[in-house]
Amino acid sequence: MKSLLTTADTVLRRYTPDPFVIALLLTVATFALAVMGTDSQPLETVQWWGSGFWGLAEFTLKMAMILLTGYVVAKSPPVQWFLLSLIKHVKTPTQAVLFCTFAAMIASWINWGFGLVVGGVVALEVAKRVPAAPFRVLVAASYSGFLVWHAGLSGSIPLALNTETDKITQELVGFTVPLSQTTFGTVNLIALASIVILLPTVNWCMLKFVGKAQTASDIETRPAVPASVENQELSTWLERSFLLAGLVGGLGLLFLASTLFDGTFRLNLDSVMFVFFIAGLLLHGSPRAFIESVQEAVPKIAPILIQYPLYAGIMALLVKTGLASQMSEYFVSVANADTLPLMTFYSAGLVNLFVPSGGGQWAVQAPVVLPAVEQLGADLDKTIMAVVWGDAWTNMLQPFWAVPLLSIAGMRIKDIIGLLLVVLISSGVVLSALFLML
Numbered sequence: 001m002k003s004l005l006t007t008a009d010t011v012l013r014r015y016t017p018d019p020f021v022i023a024l025l026l027t028v029a030t031f032a033l034a035v036m037g038t039d040s041q042p043l044e045t046v047q048w049w050g051s052g053f054w055g056l057a058e059f060t061l062k063m064a065m066i067l068l069t070g071y072v073v074a075k076s077p078p079v080q081w082f083l084l085s086l087i088k089h090v091k092t093p094t095q096a097v098l099f100c101t102f103a104a105m106i107a108s109w110i111n112w113g114f115g116l117v118v119g120g121v122v123a124l125e126v127a128k129r130v131p132a133a134p135f136r137v138l139v140a141a142s143y144s145g146f147l148v149w150h151a152g153l154s155g156s157i158p159l160a161l162n163t164e165t166d167k168i169t170q171e172l173v174g175f176t177v178p179l180s181q182t183t184f185g186t187v188n189l190i191a192l193a194s195i196v197i198l199l200p201t202v203n204w205c206m207l208k209f210v211g212k213a214q215t216a217s218d219i220e221t222r223p224a225v226p227a228s229v230e231n232q233e234l235s236t237w238l239e240r241s242f243l244l245a246g247l248v249g250g251l252g253l254l255f256l257a258s259t260l261f262d263g264t265f266r267l268n269l270d271s272v273m274f275v276f277f278i279a280g281l282l283l284h285g286s287p288r289a290f291i292e293s294v295q296e297a298v299p300k301i302a303p304i305l306i307q308y309p310l311y312a313g314i315m316a317l318l319v320k321t322g323l324a325s326q327m328s329e330y331f332v333s334v335a336n337a338d339t340l341p342l343m344t345f346y347s348a349g350l351v352n353l354f355v356p357s358g359g360g361q362w363a364v365q366a367p368v369v370l371p372a373v374e375q376l377g378a379d380l381d382k383t384i385m386a387v388v389w390g391d392a393w394t395n396m397l398q399p400f401w402a403v404p405l406l407s408i409a410g411m412r413i414k415d416i417i418g419l420l421l422v423v424l425i426s427s428g429v430v431l432s433a434l435f436l437m438l
């Protein structure tokens with residue numbers, strides 16, 4: 001087994017292209033499948049692709065801001081002190097891998113964007129503390145924690161089904177599905193507990209056959225902000241003073257407090273970005289320190305800006321041509337009441353490779369899956385969670401979500417794809433058994 005895993009890791013490290021190249025390949029493959037597998041005409045298909053190219057523009061900006069503001073917060077002196085106070089107890093490679101895994105899982109369960117940022121930053125800091133730990137294993141372990149995101153507080157499908165104004169909830173379900181039946185339901189909690197046990201075990205096993213790809217000395221560190229400046233002109237003083245950061249940060253805290261008090265606060269992308277922005281400003285203590293941290297983070301955003309439009313085009317192709325529905329319908333057609341959740345899990349995993357967005361995937365699969373639940377008399381809650389976990393499952397192979405974390409860690413997808421394949425296979429076996437047996 002060790003020889004097989006080592007060989008697979010070596011091959012994938014040699015031949016896996018850059019995530020941008022993967023996005024280009026998926027675009028070409030999806031276009032070819034749409035033309036050959038549906039009634040869509042080539043020119044019509046091209047028009048759908050081009051029209052949908054900027055369909056994720058708002059989401060792309062929000063993802064870029066999540067990464068930027070999250071990075072700024074994570075690199076602030078108080079947060080660095082907190083992380084280091086925890087990491088100082090990590091002394092062995094085994095402890096390093098376990099720490100990265102649990103930190104990423106906890107952060108991802110709270111919020112998926114927060115989890116990606118925390119995963120990258122923790123991998124960097126732990127690597128500096130324990131240089132003997134293989135850095136790419138630490139990065140892979142941190143990203144593997146993202147597997148639990150859709151089962152957590154920011155899971156887009158459970159949240160949508162718990163919203164009365166959601167279009168799919170109204171048209172296809174006819175009633176809301178409370179979080180007590182999805183996120184906090186028995187099926188999800190058992191699946192979550194299984195993954196929480198599985199991931200640390202699998203990541204620990206990786207240490208047995210992986211050598212170091214990068215040492216702590218290879219990891220860039222940001223030079224400290226000067227403690228004092230000779231130029232004491234008003235402009236320089238304002239840049240270095242806490243005054244403006246404190247005033248604007250105070251306004252932000254007041255706004256958050258008011259929304260919490262009147263019940264309008266919602267944990268979503270907008271609120272997470274706002275919290276990170278205000279926290280970063282306050283934690284860095286001055287506009288200059290905040291800007292210097294932002295300048296360090298900006299280069300890490302570039303991969304997001306050039307890749308996400310391609311995936312928006314892919315999503316448009318799948319939806320407009322009906323190709324995504326065909327994928328889902330095939331799995332549903334061979335299912336019965338007992339196997340529908342399992343088949344839905346597999347179909348969700350396949351669709352996610354082309355539509356790596358929880359909300360987008362639900363819009364594609366719900367019109368196929370939900371009628372099948374009623375027709376076959378299958379378990380609604382279990383089938384919903386099958387889509388949720390299927391969407392999260394193949395993220396281990398799809399570099400779309402790995403880009404922010406890899407940008408922070410300074411790694412390439414080829415460095416960790418072989419390790420994530422182990423996570424994909426092992427978690428797939430466990431989740432398949434659960435959806436078949438529960």
